[in-house]
Amino acid sequence: MATIVSNNSHYKDELKRKNSKPLLWIALVSIVMFFGGMTSAVIVSQGGGSFIPIPMPIGFTISTYIIIVSSFVFHFGLIAIKKENYGLAKISVVLTLILGLSFVFTQYMGWVTLHDNGFYLTGKESTQESSFLYLITGLHIAHLIGGLISLIVVLVKTVKKRYNSDDSVGYQVSLTYWHFLGGLWVYLFFFLRYSIA
């Protein structure tokens, strides 16, 4: 069986340039539906009546500021890439990575606060609301880990100067996903703040 596409690097590069962003956008739609399912589940379960409000931990509030700032920082890197200022781009990606890890840390601090206040993920003393709070924030973190991995890839490629003013698709894909994670968190934060907390 012969081939005229598999080993053709020009064809592959062209495909990547053309399809990476649309593939990401459709994937984001499915992630929206996943979290839509989760947050709808919260609303449906609250239709039952009894529910105990949970004070929103300060860690979650701090992480909201962190992820918003990180989006701007990462975006500055793209502007730097377009100007082929690799030094600034590297700083931008490294800072975003640090902010991303800080987000994870402040989320963890939020869970510690919840636990200390007697709200548990599972077990006899857990409530539906507390379980939802841990699970939804945890699932966001799971998606964010994907974002952190993509940041590391972007960092390596930035260091190797693989992006330039004409071709920065990989950077843009990672950036779009990062912006999405930020937007998703802001939605989840306010949703949880006003439905559970």
Add this chain to the structure above:
Amino acid sequence: MSTHHTKDFLFTYIFSTDHKMISKQFLITGFLMGFVGLIMSTLFRLQLGWPGESFEVVELLMGSWQEDGVMAPDKYLSLVTMHGTIMVFFLLTAGLSGTFSNLLIPLQIGARDMASGFMNMLSYWFFFISSVIMLCSLFVEGGAASAGWTIYPPLSALPQAIPGSGAGMTLWLIAMSIFIVSSLIGSLNYIVTVLNMRTKGMSMTRLPLTIWAFFLTAILGVLSFPVLLSAALLLTFDRSFGTSFFLSDIYIGGQVLDHTGGSPILFEHLFWFLGHPEVYIVLLPALGITSEVISTMTRKPIFGYRAMIGSMMAISFLSFIVWGHHMFLTGMNPFLGSVFTFTTLLIAIPSAVKVFNYLTTLWKGNIKFTPATLFSIGLVSTFITGGVTGLVLGNSALDINVHDTYFVIGHFHIVMGLSAIFGMFAGVYHWFPKLFGRMINNKLGSLHFWITIVSSYGVFFPMHFLGLAGVPRRYYTFSEFPMFENMVDINELISVFAIAAMIGQLVFFFNFVYSAFRGPKAPMNPWKSNTLEWTTPVEHFHGNWYGDIPTVHRWPYDYSKVDANGEFVYGEDFIPQTTPLGDNEKDGGEH
């Protein structure tokens, strides 16, 4: 693009990124899974037709799953559950959509491959792994999942509930989660390929209706499967980590469980938000295939091309706002029930448009009765007969009377099961030359069709009467209920037809395998069809067209086009999409 290169076996046949090979992988895996599901249904029909009787074949196939040649009750439930799961998801979702979306999207839109060949390969291998895990779940302690294919809690949420709630259920959830990932990856690829990779001239209104169907199916998958994933995740937490999303105040074996505050109804909402679009994920590809086959085989343009697209869009949209009709008996507010009744009955309108267009395309057509044509007409038949009973079940006032009875089984097997499998068979017969480069035997194909349609109506039509008499679904036996004694003969008859249906499929399997290796070599365009896939060489190679990809100049349904003198415009009764429009000639898709 001229680096011809022979690849080794592993990357040609196993880890191929060529959409045509992946299509064949989906087809064969789907059919193998379907065969398992078929055997399961035959086994439990033996129990329902002749309850308590001993059968050597049951002993042979079921081993310790039977006692003294009789199927154990909990194993009956496992068989019913696994039959439903395998048929709905593994055969009719991945098997159907995976096969034909992969085969036809690049070929009919004029692309060398999918947007991402790697993701395409990944999609198949996730499907394969999930199939293996699902089959392995048959052999674990306690048996396979047995809470029904809808896996409602608490049976699915408490490992100690019934034997099938243990390891079998855990594996079911793992397999389905992997399946969902496979489906999502596949759907992403299909959508982007259709939007981004069409050849020059292939506007959206020149797309064959197959592509529209696969495109909308993929959109449904992307929007609905993630919600099932969220339900599966919450269920896993309830099962394994002690949360109470779907569980509340349960006593089991005299023991009070810790769960409190949850509701199994929440699961139903999440499940059916996928579950109803899933009906159309299964059905739309079959409808698209039917449009293509009917138009080609009647040598007529499809009637109402744009109306067909519009009705598929309407069906897709409506499928998201009807899930409550599966839940009329959950204590739903009657007003909300009436809303769901209204939205459900609305689906009858686009469905009727499609049926009308199929019939008007067939009307006075120069019909060539190939097996593909027969199965397509069979689909039109089942879409009508199964759809009519949908009007009963979609109406809350009527549904309440027959809810969870055999009426429901009869309805959805005809409208969804038969229609989808008929569409799949139509597709396999029609595109067999493209898949395997050989022709399939038409006589055996026609025999397969007639056995299948007679026996499957024989199975599912009488079920409506059982349901109207109140016979409930999922019962192991009806011999203990005096009120159902007069139903014994009907059950026996249904089982006889089920066995006949299974034998009919053996004809197909023989024909399929024999023709794939020994059938006569296929010509390039055996059906004198207009679409682009028939412009590719019979021999498969990665890239589809040796030279440039052809440019498209017209819609795909210019059949029997005559001039003012009644002569065929280009001397033939078909005009390929690659033929430029003549002076003053209008494109059929544009108006």
